[in-house]
Amino acid sequence: MRGPIxxxxxxxxxxxxxxxxxxxxxxxxxxxxxPELREVGAAISxxxxxxRVLKHYGLLPLLLEHGEPIAAGIIQPNDGKPLKPPIxxxxxxxxxxxxxxxxxxxxxxxxxxxxxxxxxELKWVTQDEDSVTAIFAxxxxxxxxxxxxxxxxxxxxxxxxxxxxxxxYRGYQCWRGVNPDAKLDIVAxxxxxxxxxxxxxxxxxxxxxxxxxxEAEHQSDEPEGSKTKILRLLEGWHSSARDLVAGTPEPAIxxxxxxxxxAKRGWSKGRAILIGDAAHPTTPNLGQGGGxxxxxxxxxxxxxKHFPDHGTAFRRFEELxxxxxxxxxxxxxxxxxxxxxxxxxxxxxxNLLLAKMPSKGLAKxxxxxxxxxxxxxxxxx
Ligand SMILES: Cc1cc2nc3c(=O)[nH]c(=O)nc-3n(C[C@H](O)[C@H](O)[C@H](O)COP(=O)(O)OP(=O)(O)OC[C@H]3O[C@@H](n4cnc5c(N)ncnc54)[C@H](O)[C@@H]3O)c2cc1C
Numbered sequence: 294m295r296g297p298i299x300x301x302x303x304x305x306x307x308x309x310x311x312x313x314x315x316x317x318x319x320x321x322x323x324x325x326x327x328p329e330l331r332e333v334g335a336a337i338s339x340x341x342x343x344x345r346v347l348k349h350y351g352l353l354p355l356l357l358e359h360g361e362p363i364a365a366g367i368i369q370p371n372d373g374k375p376l377k378p379p380i381x382x383x384x385x386x387x388x389x390x391x392x393x394x395x396x397x398x399x400x401x402x403x404x405x406x407x408x409x410x411x412x413x414e415l416k417w418v419t420q421d422e423d424s425v426t427a428i429f430a431x432x433x434x435x436x437x438x439x440x441x442x443x444x445x446x447x448x449x450x451x452x453x454x455x456x457x458x459x460x461x462y463r464g465y466q467c468w469r470g471v472n473p474d475a476k477l478d479i480v481a482x483x484x485x486x487x488x489x490x491x492x493x494x495x496x497x498x499x500x501x502x503x504x505x506x507x508e509a510e511h512q513s514d515e516p517e518g519s520k521t522k523i524l525r526l527l528e529g530w531h532s533s534a535r536d537l538v539a540g541t542p543e544p545a546i547x548x549x550x551x552x553x554x555x556a557k558r559g560w561s562k563g564r565a566i567l568i569g570d571a572a573h574p575t576t577p578n579l580g581q582g583g584g585x586x587x588x589x590x591x592x593x594x595x596x597x598k599h600f601p602d603h604g605t606a607f608r609r610f611e612e613l614x615x616x617x618x619x620x621x622x623x624x625x626x627x628x629x630x631x632x633x634x635x636x637x638x639x640x641x642x643x644n645l646l647l648a649k650m651p652s653k654g655l656a657k658x659x660x661x662x663x664x665x666x667x668x669x670x671x672x673x674x
Contacts, residue, residue: 295424297322299437301415301450303330306443306569306586308400311408312350313594315442322435323404324413324427326444330401332393333547335469336493336501338363338480339391341384341663343584346591347399348386349668353398360391361496368655370644371490379479380656384663390480392471392498396583410435415442415449419522419660420566425564433626439603440565441593443586446506446552448571454562460552460574462510463626467503467577468519468548470541475500484644485526485672487635488526490534502537503577507633510550523528551576553626561607568593578629579662582623589614592667599672613670621662 298314300307303325311321337354339347340363341613347353364387365379366531373586382388391399401409414430426439446460477494493501504523514522527535553576560567569586593610600606634640647655 296320296437299425299427299435299440300443301440301446302569302571303327303409303411304365304445304449304569304586305396305400305583306547306571308397308404309346309350309587309590310441310443310568312352312400312403313346313590314597315404316350317560317594317598317626318596319320319565319597321408322437324429325407325409325411326413327424328529329419330397330409330411332397333395333469334545335503335547336390336471336495336498337393337396337583338388338493338583339396339587340388340580341382341633342581342665343587344389345386345589345666346390346668349591350403352399352403353386355402355596356389356391356396357387359395359399359496359498360389361494363388363480366482366646368484370640371483371534375537380659382656382660382663384660388663390493390501392495392501395498400441408534415444415615418453420489420563420565438564439460439597442565442567442571443569443590445570446574448567450565451567451571451626454565454662455557455559457554460554463551463576463629464507464549465505465551465629467505468507468523468546469501469503470538470546471495471499471501472537472540473499474540475537477533477537482632483530484632484640484647485530486640487633489632490527490530492534492537500537502541504533504538505551505629507632507635510619514548518543518634519548539640551629553622556615556622558610558611558615560611564603566593566607566610573622575618575622576625576629578625578632579621579659581625581662585618585621588617588665588667595667596672609672609674612674613672626627 297320408436417428491503568589596606
């Protein structure tokens, strides 16, 4: 095999892959489409399954310095009354609520700057017996031993490897923002009718929020603007939710249509493989999309170390990862669909179900998901 391992995408999965592969002694080169390294102004939950991986690479202290450990959370309807006491989350290693820019900077701190090439949009991939070549939009090329595509939801590499059409819109949009002056004690998800909101403490960065509403895929917020629209949809909600949005500067509000794909195998071809959202995009309802990209990176580095032949390593990686990611993608889709129910009878039923479900039962499922440890998975079949 010749040349470095080429990593396409300098997001969560790509940067973690660079860290994990370098830790195993590989030479890497990251190619990122954007002309500068920047993240949206929003929070991200890095659940314990992901912080466990980042701890392995020595990054937990930095994460904790910038973020807020997740100790407990509540899910409640928008009547302001808690359904039940907060769900205690004890996972050994803490999950962290953190500004995306701080997570990105934490990952970047562990990748030498000269290993990252900006303004490199992957357009095509060619392969021969012992190398793979990435061809970029600016006409340049890079040759390496393997190619790991972490180029996200609308992956160009996926189009070349699987070509299964665009991701599937799930019927709702998600707005996110950060209110630098707000303070929150506890992470909460508040359910309404066809809308729901997340409230996220973020330490020195203030507090963050997300808000989901049923809408057409390309629905614009103009002319009223995002903030006015969200506040209109939050009419009658508790003031803590409304104040959080009201205190967020309009330009700091971002909006994403929510997509996923049914989990599908076939992530590699020859010397190229997909990881993260490129392989298994998920809706954000369990806060696990980034976490799965981080797990992928660690597991792929382990497989490439354990199996000298890259074909065997790629095959085993997919065998080990597919059941895990399928479960999360499926559950997240169901949770999102229920969260977006708009029929008052259905919402009443959902809220009753949540109220009746013992906190421990709900927490058990989430904690099981967070207790996954890619370093403890046996690699040989
Ligand atoms: C509203 C919302 C909330 C979310 N909340 C959470 C959460 O709380 N916790 C969590 O774990 N996950 C969350 N996620 C999911 C998470 O953001 C993604 O799963 C995660 O970013 C996937 O990482 P990735 O590296 O695979 O892709 P990305 O982070 O999308 O990175 C892809 C990178 O590739 C680059 N790129 C794209 N195309 C090309 C190309 N052709 N050539 C070169 N570079 C390219 C992009 O510019 C980008 O930098 C959320 C997602 C959304 C939409």
